Amino acid sequence: MDCKRKVPVAVVRRLPRYYRYLSDLLKAGITRISSHELSLKMRVTASQIRQDFNCFGGFGQQGYGYNVEFLYNELKKILGVDEKRYMIIIGAGNIGRALARYDNFEKRGFVVSGIFDVNPDIVGTELRDIKVQHMDNLKDFLKNNKIDIAALCVPYNNTHSVALKVVELGIKAIWNFSAMELDLPQDVIVENVHLSDNLMILLYKYLESSKE
Amino acid sequence: MDCKRKVPVAVVRRLPRYYRYLSDLLKAGITRISSHELSLKMRVTASQIRQDFNCFGGFGQQGYGYNVEFLYNELKKILGVDEKRYMIIIGAGNIGRALARYDNFEKRGFVVSGIFDVNPDIVGTELRDIKVQHMDNLKDFLKNNKIDIAALCVPYNNTHSVALKVVELGIKAIWNFSAMELDLPQDVIVENVHLSDNLMILLYKYLESSKE
DNA sequence: TAGATTGTTAATCGATTAACAATC
């Protein structure tokens, strides 16, 4: 696979999982690991592991394997979580509030800098020391704060207009929790979390397996 | 592609998206659509659409295309959302509570029948008319209620033991919101929602695109 | 009938796995 130029999405989607396993190994005090040993733990082929890592250059050493700490730190850099990344949450409903309180992000270097809503009952309340601001403040806020990512947690019918507004104000990465698909300029990166879709896939697989 | 025997996961993962688009067409009062027209809307190839549908039998008609309502109803049956499906939520923390209050599931026929936790401050509180029960009640509850799916929303370190318990009590489909991977018997279907992984993938793509 | 569009086969593309020479 010639991935030195453009890393295939299939590989990119596996990176966080490697990163998690490496993190666990590091915590367990394991200093080196071969692609074969890792393949047994992760239930993938050793071949795939070596191919994947080699998209980013040779991190291993013949006859030795991979140094866990080194590889972990390389993955950290590749994934961009070696620096703090700033995120805002748009929509402080069920999902937005859950994200605001979710403490796993901080471990990964993600910082929630702001939360926005339009509901007057919600604006002004506090979530984890962060005061929910009105959407009208978003423009000024983005001028004064370097934000990488916006998590969209607004109701279905507002999704499109809010997405457009956020993009207009310069956001280039959107984490979309709405079932609605976003139709945005090519240079805006979107990652969707379609919960209902995911649940239906689970249901399909479950029904399929119970047929047998 | 010979998918009449075993439908490839790649196809299954696309089904909810088709279902959503068909639902939108239906609401818009559109009665028929060709694979070509649908391909323009969905930004996939017409060939893929026809291939995908044909894994489940011929739903179209030469020279005419597909009847929207018929296709929608077929997809509904294929996905298993033509009947009510019952779900429990294990762990009434941030994510668990957000799921309990998320009203999109009901539209898809999913019903939250029970919510469980071990924290005495949370047990007994109500979420959407459902009283949070103690995990000790789970066994009895599952005896008296037909449950299809368990959504696991427990803290990282409890994930493994709770998953084992749930499986021991007969659950065969787990919707896992923990970052921890589950190691369960083959006949248990797991669908993971690794939020941090997803966020890292978004970050990677964003950083990649901003390099250019 | 003529036109349109499916269902399906064949061709292409990309991703995964296997194999092994390079080398620590």
Next chain:
DNA sequence: TAGATTGTTAATCGATTAACAATC
């Protein structure tokens, strides 16, 4: 040096796209 394991090339597999005969 001998053994182990990588990095990388080649082989295989599966998924996507193209093409077109069947047919409404």
